[in-house]
Amino acid sequence: DTAVSQTPKYLVTQMGNDKSIKCEQNLGHDTMYWYKQDSKKFLKIMFSYNNKELIINETVPNRFSPKSPDKAHLNLHINSLELGDSAVYFCASSQWGGHEQYFGPGTRLTVT
């Protein structure tokens, strides 16, 4: 009955590799987001999608590419991973309009 799920929860990989994180929500929301939480616990939005359309694209390296196959899914693909990409990545969802967002459990990405 998980509302927002992410896979994997942990990801350890080497520099230069390509990896993906998947997110699914069963709340019936039409908007999904990716956030990055750095080592100092600071949270910042990366992307948001509304009805599969990209709405927010913050200043994120183009090595990061989100994809939304449908309203319930939002995946994040990262190319050529760098040490600085190590962080916790959260997926979230909400109804469109600034309403409260519900977060997934997070994916801790470690790049070695």
Add this chain to the structure above:
Amino acid sequence: AQTVTQSQPEMSVQEAETVTLSCTYDTSESDYYLFWYKQPPSRQMILVIRQEAYKQQNATENRFSVNFQKAAKSFSLKISDSQLGDAAMYFCAYSPSPGSSNTGKLIFGQGTTLQVKP
């Protein structure tokens, strides 16, 4: 640009006592949402409480309540009868109104780590 500031990196409270976490924000908008999220060591982000800017009444959720001062751009969280399970990092967050080009963009403060002493 909107900003959110939490000036207390760490707070502690005795079990069963009351504690207040501070948050200030900066915006030129008149309509927006404010939230408090809790992040325990499990790292799950849990919504604690929300406040719509157009509502004058302060939001409450069981032991959690807010003091929303719109003119002062202040949004503090009061936790009453603190419990050991309240120990976590608390984030204040701002969300622009539905009419904004940044609708849905949650802007977070730096977080306040709350310790609850038995």
